Amino acid sequence: MRNLRKPKQLSQKESNQNEEKQSTPVQDKLEKNIEILKQQFDKCVDVKFRPLMVGNQRAFIIFIDGLIDTVSIELHALHQLLSEASTEELTVEYLEQHIVSVNQVVESDELESLINHILDGKTVLLVNQLTKALVLDAKGGVRRSVTEPETEATVRGPREGFTENIGINTALIRQKLRSTNLKTISKEIGTETKTTVMILYLENLASPQLVKEVQDRLDRIKIDGVLESGYIEELIEDSPYSFFPQIQNTERPDTVVGNLLEGRVSILVNGTPFALILPANFWQFIQASEDYYQRYHIAIFLRILRVSLLFLALLLPAFYIAVTTYHQEMIPTNLLFSIASSREAIPFPAFVEAMIMESAFEALREAGIRLPKVIGQAVSILGALVIGQAAVEAGIVSAPMVIIVSLTGIASFTIPRFNMAISIRLLRFPMMVLAGLFGLFGIVLGSIILLTHLCSLRSFGVPFFGPLGPLKWSELKDVFVRVPWWEMNNRPEEMANEDLTREGDHLKPSPETN
Known part of the structure; x- marks a missing residue:
């Protein structure tokens, strides 16, 4: 595993020394240029130096194998260069305008710049007696095609996702x-x-x-x-x-x-x-792109559902621990008898029971992600069923706890953004600890600390919990609900420069009059 190092801050002296470094110019003698480049790319067998004759002058094409489009280089550079028989004096301008037909060509007179271009997947042409080189942009190599995003699947909306290029x-x-x-x-x-x-x-x-x-x-x-x-x-x-x-x-x-x-x-x-x-802001992480493609009635229902399930994913195990441990009087009598009978043979308190099941559930979820896709999902589902049933029959955990953990897991899956979902999953454990120590008072205390922390966060100067904290009524149209498009006529004030209006007048559809 690669060890990450803390970013090194350069001192003012080092920065000045770097700025004072003078670059090495391209010389008119081809052998000296090639010698310097070969020293830099020593023991780099994938860096190719292709000698050729351009007219009556010797030349070299330098590139990294696998990073260029070889067909484009052969058709639009090598073929023309090798067939050049002009007796005129070769210049960089003549080569660029009359010989090389690659779409993007730039000139460079620094060897350090040429090295960077080669590492970037471009092709460099050096000709004897010329103090400038041509950089041919014909990148190629293996690239993944545009496919549907795997982490943000939607029922309605565009199917294309970003690639690594x-x-x-x-x-x-x-x-x-x-x-x-x-x-x-x-x-x-x-x-x-x-x-x-x-x-x-x-x-x-x-x-x-x-x-x-x-x-x-x-x-x-x-x-x-x-x-x-x-x-x-x-x-x-x-x-x-x-x-x-x-x-x-x-x-x-x-x-x-x-x-x-x-x-x-x-x-x-x-x-x-x-x-x-x-x-x-916080609310972006519980909103899906599909909310803006479905009709607003559906988007409102889904957002209210997600917010409700977010609270369940964070607080449900903690609430169960607090109620069964400290506040049994809050439970209806019949339900209390059912929980008591199911917990009669359990040797652990509710807090330990919940920690065991939550840890096992998180381990199964992580295993399902790391295993190959063909078997990962099956293993996670079967593992949860088998382990849950076996734990109940062995008297390690109670059946109500299995239900609570399952509902909590389902609730966490509804959060659209993985990084927010895993944050809620992590915060669930401290909330369980507070509930085990102080009951409902601990849940209230933890919620106040969490809310205070959210209100204090900022993202590039913008309040992270806005527009709810601080409260801005005009921007609540796209938080818990998503109002119709003709009502969302303004951009967020914290982000937009001066043009806050995003819609024209009379956008709202009106029924036709006979």
Whole structure:
């Protein structure tokens, strides 16, 4: 397992030394350039140096095998270069305009820049007696095709999801958001991986202060490598010690576009299909993209159901522990007799019983995720049934506790965002501890602490629990319920720059009059 190191902050002296480093220019002698490049790529057998003759001059094409489109290079570069028989003096401009027909060609006169281009999957052309090189952008290699997101399945809505290629991901967003106001800022993070990170926002909607803050936080990251957007999320969020995620991640381009239209900012990371959306609030994590594609009646029902089940996922085991341990008078007589009879032979108190079952349920859920998909789901379901039944028959746990744990697990599955669902699952255990120690008073105490913490969190300066804390009545149209589209005519004030109006007048449909 790879050990993660804390991002190293460069001192002012080191930063000045890095800035003072002078780059090595491309020389007019081909052998010296190739010698330097071969030293840099020593013991890199996948880096290919292809010699050739261009007219009467020697040349080299350098690329990484597997990262380029070999057919494009052969048709649009090698074929023309090898067939060039002009007796005219070769220049970079002549090669670019008359010989090489690759779509994207740039010039470079620094060897360090050429090395970065080669590592980025581009092809470099060096010709003897020329002090500039041509960089041919013909990336290729194995790429995963656009498929339906596996973590955010919907009944109604677009079926396309992000891939690991950042170019494809930006294209998917451009297809849905055909506006010149969509701006992209590219950065390179990671001293070893040199991962491309891209900031996307709508210039006419996003706050300039928010865009600048995002850039500043990304610029402060000094780390050896970034392999997934989770690295970026953890390094730029406001409260990294909080249980709650303060940045939303998604595989769906439509979710990114919808949030960009509200004035938010998105971050794409090359090598992962998960995009980041910020700032985020608590209510975004219990909302699904499908809420905006179904009729508003259905969306209202589903959101109320999710909020109710979120409370069950967090508090149901704790409530059962508190009531059966300290507040038996709250239970109806017949139900109390049933619970007492089922717990008569159980050797553990309700708290220990709940901890055993919850831990076993979480272990089964984790096992189901890690196992191959063909057998993972079957093992988790059969394991839960077999272990639950065996535990009841063995007298380790009671039947009501199995029901409580099952209902809690089902409730946690209804939370659309995995990172919020797992946070609720983790917080369930401290709530159980408080209930076992203090009863209902412990649940109330834990809820107050949790609510206070939620109200104190901020995501890039925006209140995390807003618009409920602080309360903004005008923005409650898209929190617990989703009002009809003709009623959601304003963007969130905390995100949008100045253009708060998102709809025209007379959008509400009216029945035809005869």
